[in-house]
Amino acid sequence: MIPTKAPVRAPLFLTAADTIRVNIASGRLDRGQVLLEGPLAELLKISRSSVKRALGLLEEEGAIRRFDGRGYVVGPPDDDTAPIRNDLKSIHLVVDEAHDETLNRPNWRRIHDQVEADVSACLVFGQFRIVESDLAAHFDVSRTVIRDVLGRLQERGLVTKSSTSRWLVAPLTAQSIKNKFELRIILEVAALRSAAPFIDRIALERICRSMAEAEAKGRLVQPDTWFSLVNEFVDLAILSTPNEDLRQLISANMKTLQASQNALFGLGLFGDALAIREIRMIGELIIVGSTASAAEMLESHLSKSRDRTIAQLKLVAVLPQPGHIAPYLIPI
Secondary structure, three states: OOOOOOOOOOOHHHHHHHHHHHHHHHOOOOOEEEEHHHHHHHHHHOHHHHHHHHHHHHHHHEEEEOOOOOOEEOOOOOOOOOEEEEEHHHHOOOOOOOOHHHHOOHHHHHHHHHHHHHHHHHHHHHEEOHHHHHHHHOOOOOOOHHHHHHHHHHHHOOOOEOOOOOEEEEEOOOHHHHHHHHHHHHHHHHHHHHHHHHOOOHHHHHHHHHHHHHHHHOOEEOOHHHHHHHHHHHHHOOOOOHHHHHHHHHHHHHEEEEHHHHHHHOOOEEEEEHHHHHHHHHHHHHHHHEEEEEEEEHOOOOOOOOHHHHHHHHOOOOOOOOOOOOOEEEEE
């Protein structure tokens, strides 16, 4: 019998470029649509560096172009279509026609999101241990794949490794929340100051209007809407900083905090409209050019958000451990 060759996996940046091409050709991505590394990386479930290479390739081909704001715009270099900032999630892009996902996604990517969700779901219920062999058996993958997944979660602060090489889920505590928000204050206030000249004011006005609409609906905001509004603002007003190192630090810290917030939302809590109102007011200060006042208000907002998050944690601390904790998570 002639041995069958394993399918050759295309580099992720090439498959990402193929996916974007398919959506441009189909008309899902209209001319003028703004393409940003962060939202695309989240949608395609690949790294920002892979998306960056894909966008660079498409720019060389003339399918997209850079513009005065941050990111790229769909259309050739000589196209004068005005930039459009539609939420990519609302466009319903085709993400699997350009390539066979089972061939092109590394094994760790196939289970990463589920492991992350399982870990996030137990953050508020104390400390848990993860046994590599149990996790590998649960997903029917090798321990090498499991170590890759856990290593990536460790980089985001969701799991830790003890001195005896045991994998532990780092519990969400008041002190850990304080530490993360202290870092947010330092990093994001600096980023906003440096980002001010590069922020798209028209797009920011649109976000502020969406926030005002969410506030008008009442004190509680649906988690999906809350995350969408907060992330849009951060991406536009904070991650517009030209300092790439600063952007990476902010993104990594935000991912850990969002996993914690998602765990709290998973217990039935809603987003707080007060936070949306504070962010809208920061945006309005940026729009009129009051950068210093916006930075001061951002610091105040993050301090209040820290206190609200700790209050939420205290609220759920009295709840019994749910029965849906993944079987490979062992309480300590």
